[in-house]
Amino acid sequence: MIYKKYHGICQICGTEISYEEMTIDHIIPLDAGGKNELANYQCTCRVCNSMKGTxxxxxxxxxxxxxxxxxxxxxxxxxxxxxxxxxxxxx
Ligand SMILES: [Zn+2]
CATH class of the missing domain: 1.20.5 (Single alpha-helices involved in coiled-coils or other helix-helix interfaces)
Incomplete structure (x- = not known):
């Protein structure tokens, strides 16, 4: 659902990624009060997600x-x- 919602585009760097390359990022990090819910998820590549961290x-x-x-x-x-x-x- 998340991959489709964002058309397979990393929401941080704009790169088109395959489903297998996708990671799910919390838009508002859990540490900052973000929730584990669909509205708080975005499609990101591994590099961006690991660099963004929390x-x-x-x-x-x-x-x-x-x-x-x-x-x-x-x-x-x-x-x-x-x-x-x-x-x-x-x-
Ligand atoms: Zn990226």
Whole structure:
């Protein structure tokens, strides 16, 4: 039901996944008061679900954004990272 509801699309990264690859994520984590009910389930790929863990989606996006900037600066340097950041801010 959940796979069909979300057309086999991971609700975090947007990747189309097979039924076998699907994991079920609690939209509102149980730790944060979410319930074990259909309305609180979403279809996610294994990587996204394991990375999201018990975070709320907004916190997860914030976390991966921080990881992205950290790795970009580490790999490409501060000057490039600041330039990219300014470009994105102006979109
Ligand atoms: Zn995913």
């Amino acid at each position: 975070m709320m989606l907004e916190d997860f996006y914030m976390h991966i954004t921080e990881v992205f900037w950290y790795l970009t600066e580490k790999k490409c340097g501060k000057e490039f990272t600041e330039k990219l950041y300014r470009l994105i801010q102006n979109l």
